[in-house]
Amino acid sequence: xxxxxxxxxxxxxxxxxxxxxxxxxxxxxxxxxxxxxxxxxxxxxxxxxxxxxxxxxxxxxxxxxxxxxxxxxxxxxxxxxxxxxxxxxxxxxxxxxxxxxxxxxxxxxxxxxxxxxxxxxxxxxxxxxx
Numbered sequence: 001x002x003x004x005x006x007x008x009x010x011x012x013x014x015x016x017x018x019x020x021x022x023x024x025x026x027x028x029x030x031x032x033x034x035x036x037x038x039x040x041x042x043x044x045x046x047x048x049x050x051x052x053x054x055x056x057x058x059x060x061x062x063x064x065x066x067x068x069x070x071x072x073x074x075x076x077x078x079x080x081x082x083x084x085x086x087x088x089x090x091x092x093x094x095x096x097x098x099x100x101x102x103x104x105x106x107x108x109x110x111x112x113x114x115x116x117x118x119x120x121x122x123x124x125x126x127x128x129x130x
Contacts, residue, residue, distance in 0.1 A: 053073050053074060054071055054072070054073050055071070055072065055073075055118075055119035055120075056069055056070065056071050056072070056119065056120070057069070057070060057072060057081075057112070057117060057119070057120065057121050057122065057123060058070075058121075058122040058123070059081060059082070059085045059122070059123050059125055060122050060123070060124055060125065061089070061124075061125055061126075062124055062125065062126040062127075066085075066088075066089050066125075068081075068084065068085045068088055068089070070084065072112055073112070074111060074112050074113035075111055075112070075113070076111060076112050077108070077109060077110065077111055077112075078099065078106055078107065078108045078109070078110065078111075078112065078115060078123070079108040079109055081123075082097065082099065082108055082125070085125060092125065092127065095127035095128070095129075096127065096128050096129070097125050097126065097127055097128075098125075098126045098127070098128055099123050099124065099125055099126075100123070100124045100126070101115065101116075101117050101121050101122065101123045101124070102116075102121060104116070106123055
């Protein structure tokens with residue numbers, strides 16, 4: 001009977017050790033979960049900031065008869081939207097174009113921000129022979 005008691009004690013000790021190991025694993029997983037939650041919140045916060053940076057501007061013909069509103073961010077290049085405008089109004093594909101905003105020339109291969117364009121601004125598209 002002493003052997004059974006020793007076996008039981010050994011089994012109990014093994015189970016206690018297993019419980020301790022599992023508790024440590026659980027604590028480690030909880031810590032990892034908390035870290036991932038913080039990372040997720042940072043990503044969500046960054047996405048909200050990115051969404052706030054999206055705004056609209058208008059492309060308009062010099063005669064004001066063709067208007068093309070676009071949603072953009074500061075990092076978008078002008079040429080991307082000029083191409084969309086020309087796809088919408090294909091007659092502009094046959095001409096050289098000149099862009100201005102607020103009386104200033106717009107550099108088509110620079111970004112919205114580099115051109116100093118802000119929310120609600122209009123980019124005027126004029127044509128010329130060249």
